Amino acid sequence: MNVAALRQQFPALNQSINNQTPIFFDGPGGSQVPQSVLEAMNAYLGFYNSNLGGAFFSSDKTVALMQQARQAVADLLNAPSSDQIVFGANMTSLTFSFSRAISRDWQAGDEIIVTNADHFSNVSSWQLAAEDKGVTVNTALINEADCTLDYAHFESLLNEKTKLVAVTYASNTTGSINDIKRIVEAAHQVGALVYVDAVHFAPHELIDVQALNCDFLACSAYKFFGPHVGIVYGKREHLEGFTPYKVEPAKDVIPGRWETGTQSFEGLAGVIAAIDYIASISQLPAQASRRQRLVDALSISKQHEMALSQHFLARLAEFPQISLFGINDETRLAERTPTFALTFADHTPNQVSRFLGQDAICVWDGNFYAQGLCQQLGVLETGGVVRIGCMHYNTVAEIDQLFERLAKLLN
Numbered sequence: 001m002n003v004a005a006l007r008q009q010f011p012a013l014n015q016s017i018n019n020q021t022p023i024f025f026d027g028p029g030g031s032q033v034p035q036s037v038l039e040a041m042n043a044y045l046g047f048y049n050s051n052l053g054g055a056f057f058s059s060d061k062t063v064a065l066m067q068q069a070r071q072a073v074a075d076l077l078n079a080p081s082s083d084q085i086v087f088g089a090n091m092t093s094l095t096f097s098f099s100r101a102i103s104r105d106w107q108a109g110d111e112i113i114v115t116n117a118d119h120f121s122n123v124s125s126w127q128l129a130a131e132d133k134g135v136t137v138n139t140a141l142i143n144e145a146d147c148t149l150d151y152a153h154f155e156s157l158l159n160e161k162t163k164l165v166a167v168t169y170a171s172n173t174t175g176s177i178n179d180i181k182r183i184v185e186a187a188h189q190v191g192a193l194v195y196v197d198a199v200h201f202a203p204h205e206l207i208d209v210q211a212l213n214c215d216f217l218a219c220s221a222y223k224f225f226g227p228h229v230g231i232v233y234g235k236r237e238h239l240e241g242f243t244p245y246k247v248e249p250a251k252d253v254i255p256g257r258w259e260t261g262t263q264s265f266e267g268l269a270g271v272i273a274a275i276d277y278i279a280s281i282s283q284l285p286a287q288a289s290r291r292q293r294l295v296d297a298l299s300i301s302k303q304h305e306m307a308l309s310q311h312f313l314a315r316l317a318e319f320p321q322i323s324l325f326g327i328n329d330e331t332r333l334a335e336r337t338p339t340f341a342l343t344f345a346d347h348t349p350n351q352v353s354r355f356l357g358q359d360a361i362c363v364w365d366g367n368f369y370a371q372g373l374c375q376q377l378g379v380l381e382t383g384g385v386v387r388i389g390c391m392h393y394n395t396v397a398e399i400d401q402l403f404e405r406l407a408k409l410l411n
Helices: 001-006 035-047 057-077 091-102 124-133 150-158 180-189 234-241 264-280 290-316 332-333 347-358 370-379 396-410
Strands: 085-088 110-115 136-140 162-168 193-197 216-220 231-234 322-325 339-344 365-366 385-389
Touching: 001 035, 035 057, 035 124, 035 264, 057 231, 057 264, 057 290, 085 091, 091 193, 091 216, 091 231, 091 322, 110 124, 110 150, 124 162, 136 150, 150 180, 162 180, 162 339, 180 193, 180 339, 216 370, 231 290, 264 290, 290 339, 290 396, 339 347, 347 365, 347 385
Parallel strands: 110 136, 110 162, 162 193, 193 216
Antiparallel strands: 085 231, 216 231, 322 339, 339 385, 365 385
């Protein structure tokens, strides 16, 4: 992968802030955006801004655009059909909406499982729905050694009363990847549905909802080089079988029955461009299908990100005053994203992020809505962690600059 050429497509990576080229290690909070995405959104707003169902050219364009966006996401997720893709303002809003519908028939005595690995968008939504219905919420713990799900504990919580399992594909804080296929198989054995949060996972690795056999999977385009658009895939029988909260005149057919209000059509234009950007990383010929090119592109991207993780961990070993939460075994790099959760012996997370920010090195500090994880790790009350996240547009040289700057703070 020619990272130098790839970086030229991102305006943010080539700007100057106080005579410094910024370094973006904030990708887990939202990726930077290539020029093609900006141009696609601008072109739609500039020439075709409309709504659905009109008898004129710009509305026709919008109808076609929405279908093209569904197909692009179906290709990204390997959904069986484009009409199993639902759009919304963001993943959190969509998940709250789905939780209302899925929990309609829950009864007192039923149980659900959430996990300490998750962003609370995939926890609070279900906790509140359970509270409304008198349903018991069980929380699966993580293995603190590598911040993956404690599968033995998770499986001990499953029983015939379990109605739903809500679980993340990868931790947005530590980068640890969970074995979703194993979780789905175990949940389905007791008749439970599985709602997967793939927001953090989506920009880093290939998703195949058919292979996973999950019931729902949610992600957000602004994490994979696009605009703020939420996405949910659902199995057809669920999208057709559950009753959504919707306005009465809206058509009662999928996927529109799940989409409240007017969508961000310019955002959908950006979603298409973002997915096509990812596919462009592929080395396959142009006549290959978009799904084939996405498979190849994400494999290439994964190899680069694993090399970044290897270099990051090697540099980190030079600083005994920094602690890492998550997988640190170089033989297990395939089991994590290049996202690192750190604490410092003599500095708070906020002090570290502010120090780096003075040199336009962008990192986050806090709990990142992974409240259960930070609580179990014992860092919730001390400012959480410093989160440093690489994307495929980051470089080894940027990692070296990061540690050179940290050395000035720590030594």
